[in-house]
Amino acid sequence: MTTRSILGLIYMVQGLKQLGEDPEPVLQRHGLSGDKLDPTTRIERARELRIYADWAETLHDPLTGLKMGAFFGLAGYGPLVMLLMTCATAYEALQTGIRYQRLTYLYGTLRLEPGERMSALILDPMMMGPKAFRFRVDGEASGTYKMVRDMQATMGLNLRAERLDMPYPKPPEAAAYEEHFGCPVRWGEHEVRFWLRNEYLQIKLPTADPNAHAMYRTMCDQQLKLQEATSASLADRVLNHLGMFNNHFPSAEEVAKSFDMSERSLRRQLSEDGRSFRDLLADARYAKARYLLKNTRLPIEDIAAQIGYAESAAFIHAFRRWAGATPGEFRDQ
Known part of the structure; x- marks a missing residue:
């Protein structure tokens, strides 16, 4: 990093x-x-x-x-x-x-x-x-x-x-x-x-x-040189950047601008590392959802909103795909 x-x-x-x-x-x-x-x-x-x-x-x-x-x-x-x-x-x-x-x-x-x-x-x-x-x-x-x-x-x-x-x-x-x-x-x-x-x-x-x-x-x-020796991959940097947002996540174009590159370059470099912006956005949402489920008593509807889902049903469906369990089951575990 x-x-x-x-x-x-x-x-x-x-x-x-x-x-x-x-x-x-x-x-x-x-x-x-x-x-x-x-x-x-x-x-x-x-x-x-x-x-x-x-x-x-x-x-x-x-x-x-x-x-x-x-x-x-x-x-x-x-x-x-x-x-x-x-x-x-x-x-x-x-x-x-x-x-x-x-x-x-x-x-x-x-x-x-x-x-x-x-x-x-x-x-x-x-x-x-x-x-x-x-x-x-x-x-x-x-x-x-x-x-x-x-x-x-x-x-x-x-x-x-x-x-x-x-x-x-x-x-x-x-x-x-x-x-x-x-x-x-x-x-x-x-x-x-x-x-x-x-x-x-x-x-x-x-x-x-x-x-x-x-x-x-x-x-x-x-x-x-000391800074360069501890550099993270672009995928790690993008994932960490996405992790700072609640409710509304930035687009690939906005993230690319934050890293002083074009959206096309961002997507190409991520692809060369076997990653995609869409997958990283899902990873960021999943990580934030796990944190909120483990460390807060927020209702599922509020957690869904914080990670960018307008409807809790869509969030529950996505979380089941990520974790193999519903948000409620994950919290109970």
Whole structure:
């Protein structure tokens, strides 16, 4: 399985507690305890993302994701921060950050889109359920903003975005976003876009150091190799991704977009491994149904709805095909 430092999860736990939320019930459901998380260990990305999705369903404050960025310390990015700060220009730092984005706490995908007067640093978010989507988008946008602002403070710079685009409808709390990011916000776009004046990209960084930059690049390359050595198969990744959803599961096209590939490529690669998207969707539903039957007393009708069946009869028929028993018989066993 693809893994990364558990430090990002620890920051989230600390932030949620300080904001008056209780992260422990969700952690306990995943076999974890906030007080016992070891910052030197790693966590599977899919498991971490399922925890985030579960947290999103419990939040009391819709601005929690926006506020979470404040709890991600600059030092937590390790050698990546020093790699960026030793670049020659702001443009080089952005391009380097995009190349090594897997060493950040992002689940979305970063890219830079140049323009004539302004360029856009784009965060293409991972598709999730509505509550989890806003929680992750807000957290990743504010976390990216916090990282850039902290680096600027260290270097004595003060560069701000001209505008920010957000990929969901305008919420009642929209004014808080403009105050937080210090710029106008446009809603209902397809991606997160930080619009930057092109002259900012040419600014020379006062901390540029070619020799130190080469050293930190080597360290970051080693971290990437560690991640690649623990990569899961595409089928495993798709199955874990599907496991984060309730009620409505994403289509093959939506899942392919989450993994930055076309639907055709997704289906072809799964087929080469002897799997199909349809089978993986059935596996995800079966796993979720077993969990709910074993660990809750929810009525069969509610469980059917949670795994995407409009009628309990259809769910009972499917479950009998999967398990060789009805949901009720399985629960009694």
